[in-house]
């Protein structure tokens with residue numbers, strides 16, 4: 001065997017080895033990509049399915065606790081109608097009107113004078129209403145209860161629902177969750193009647209904010225033909241300096257229809273706290 005033959009043979013072997021390594025690298029890359037893509041698609045399908053289970057589960061729980069509503073509401077129909085508002089759409093292009101069919105798909109009649117609005121008092125107000133019948137927030141109604149604290153969106157042309165990487169409240173105006181809360185809040189205010197209330201935070205210099213949902217959506221949608229008065233319960237701690245006389249409430253009065261009477265009452269935080277820990281105390285002794 002000549003030197004050339006040996007050298008050509010080892011060249012061929014090296015070339016084959018290189019080829020094998022190349023094929024192995026390509027195969028590995030394709031496998032990794034397929035696994036990542038598969039997991040991503042599965043993750044998306046899972047997050048939509050998880051959200052459906054949460055919403056339908058909450059719906060069934062609520063209807064069990066409010067059996068008079070179970071004949072007139074269908075949890076699966078509500079879920080399907082909800083999805084139609086945002087699935088396949090750009091997550092920054094879902095206007096509040098997209099939820100009109102959802103609002104129509106939910107049937108619930110709230111008695112006059114039970115509506116309680118809130119702003120910057122979410123945890124306290126819900127701890128207060130949870131074991132009481134006298135007042136009801138949007139999140140104590142079926143519609144609000146279903147979607148409280150949830151996040152959802154889709155993508156242009158997609159059939160999926162995502163629950164992560166969705167726009168945050170202030171990221172863009174027409175995002176799925178913000179538009180939902182604006183529409184649901186507008187509806188809660190529109191159907192309000194009698195003497196309605198709002199729980200505001202006396203620890204803030206300006207408890208009323210004209211840009212909050214309460215200030216920009218709910219106050220504006222109260223119908224003077226149905227609503228007689230709005231009473232603000234200003235929950236104040238001993239060290240707070242804000243009172244019903246604070247200038248913040250001038251903006252509230254000017255935002256309110258002049259045919260709706262306005263009242264404001266300072267309520268000690270300790271009293272609300274006492275009522276939260278003892279649901280036996282009548283509502284009239286709390287606020």
Ligand code: AVW
Nearest residue numbers: 117118119120121122138169170185212213214215218
């Ligand atoms: P809030 P609202 N950025 O305590 O008067 C992020 O101000 O607005 O009360 N999240 C926001 C923003 C924001 N700028 N604004 C509002 N949110 C979300 C429904 C966030 O989830 C009921 F009927 C925050 O925890 C009440 O009467 C929540 O909205 C009324 O709307 C409350 O913000 C309360 O809305």
